[in-house]
Amino acid sequence: MPVKDRVSIGNLDISLVKALEDLDPHATTWNALALKAPHHLPDLSHAWISSYLEHQLEAGEDWFCIFVHHNSTLVGVLPVIVSPFKRMGLNCHKFRTPYNDQTASVDFLVKPGMEKQIIPLLLSQLKQMQPVCFCFELRRLPECSPTLAIINDGLKKFFPVSTFDGYGSFVKIEGSFDEYKARLGTKYTRNLRRLERKLSALPGVKISFLTGESLTEQALSRFMQVEAASWKWAKGSALCQCESLGFFYKDLTDRLANLGWLEWHFLEAEGKLIAAHLAIRVNRSLIVLKICYDEAYSSYSPGTILFEKMFERAFHSGEVDEVNLLTDYSWNQNWQVSKRPYYNLYLFPFKPLPIIAGYIPIQMRLSFRRVPAVQKVYNICSQHLPWAGQKRSSKEKGTALHIL
Structure with a gap:
């Protein structure tokens, strides 16, 4: 790439990193900066990004990471994936931040x-x-x-397009747990009591909330x-069905545990684990990253x-302001969740090919989808024609629009 690995602009020092081992010296300040971000998400941390870059790149992809220091203090980080693809018969590259189902x-x-x-x-x-x-x-x-x-304030040298990408669910931890349960409704709380009585009839029922470095490997297994x-x-x-995914979570949970961010929530009965959460604490937010249960016990x-x-636990601890479920599945509504919108952002440079083959088509598609009749036809086609619908990850539920 036609750029120096290090450059200074005024009192800002910009450095470029292209090797995994060169990320580690930035780990402490990078993770600390992630804690200051308004997102309250672990995806921004060195722990997450370094694990992704080692185990989750697609074939043919490359990466680099840009760091910005102000008077020797880290003030900016941007990890970038370089993805090759073809457009109009030409070999092209797009830049993107890390993204996949995980x-x-x-x-x-x-x-x-x-x-x-x-x-x-x-x-x-x-x-x-x-430049291309x-x-x-x-x-x-x-x-x-x-x-x-x-972007909304205006941006030079790029045409920006943002598209709505659905909602994520979260619960604000406000008031008492009894007040929260009352909001769930009489019918649902009655059902919870019934399920607790049924489960308690099993021998060895135990619920654990685990943190600590030494628990990581055993808990992940x-x-x-x-x-x-x-x-x-x-x-x-x-x-366990994907080797690279297993390695990714092994490294990720190790790093998160070392930071003190990792939590495991376990429900045991009859001497075995029957339900579990992989959760992450970022400041006063608890992110429920992965959940599972043994289907042999589904009736419980x-x-x-x-x-x-x-x-x-979250209500009683006094240490959590929000439980972030990330997803927007129908069953989330049982827990009286609030929702926040998410958006995809595409930045097209002022070049002929990106404008003709990228920016104009996506704008046309967005315009057509605002017409009710066109939207209805599009929705029908999306259900029956595999080439007509947009791709969605298993984490998402919304109106994501893939253009590349």
């Missing part, structure tokens, strides 16, 4: 208050690194993303075992019971 919401990581200075600077560096880049793509950004605010006994095995999405609804106990 990873979402990787945004510009910038010291609060410096976004208007650092984000345009990082975009300028991207443009220099690959087709676009820069950031997926599933929450509405609190400073990047969305910067136990989680994977119960996940293999769940619906995820039939779906083909269990961690162990996943529901573990969810209730997780909320009870």
Whole structure:
């Protein structure tokens, strides 16, 4: 790439990293900066990004990471994946932040208050690194993303397009647990009591909330075992069915445990684990990353019971302001969730091919979908024609629009 690995602009030092081992010296300050971001998500951390880059790249992809220091203090991080593809018979490249079924919401990581200075600077560096880049793509950004605010204020050298990408569910931890249960409704709380009585008839019922470095490998192995006994095995999405996925979560949970961010929530009965959560604490937010239960015990609804106990713990601890479920599945509504919108962002440079083959088509598609009759036809086609519908990850549920 036609750019220096290190450059200074005023009192800002910009460095480029292309090797995994060169990320590690930044780990401590990077993770600390992630804790200051308004997203309250672990995806922005060194722990997550380094695990992704080692185990989750697609064939043919490359990566680099840009760091910005202000007077020797880290103030900006941008991990970038370089993805090759063809458009109009031409070999093209797009830049994107890390994203797949396991990873979402990787945004510009910038010291609060410096976004208007650092984000345009990082975009300028991207443009220099690959002048023929087709676009820069950031997926599933929450509405609190400073990047969305910067883009809305106007951006030089890029045509921006944002598309709605559905909602994510969360529960605000406010008031008492009894008040929260009252909001769930009489019918649902009655059902919870019935399930608890039924479960308590089993021998050896035990609920554990585990943290600590030494628990990681054993806990992950136990989680994977119960996940293999769940619906995820039939779906083909269990961690033990994909070697690279297993390695990714092994490294990720090790790093998160070392930071003190990792939690395991376990429900046991009859001497075995029957439901589990992999959760992450980022400041005062608890992110429920993965859940599973043993289908042999489905009549006991162990996943529901573990969810209730997780909320009870959150309300009683005084240490959690929000439980973030990330998803927007129908069963989330049972827990009286609130919702926040997410958006995809595409930045097209001022070049003929990106404008003709990228920016104009996506704008036309968005315009057509605002027409009710066209939207109805599109929805019908999406259900019956595989080439007509948009791709969605298993984490998402919304109106995501893939253009590449």
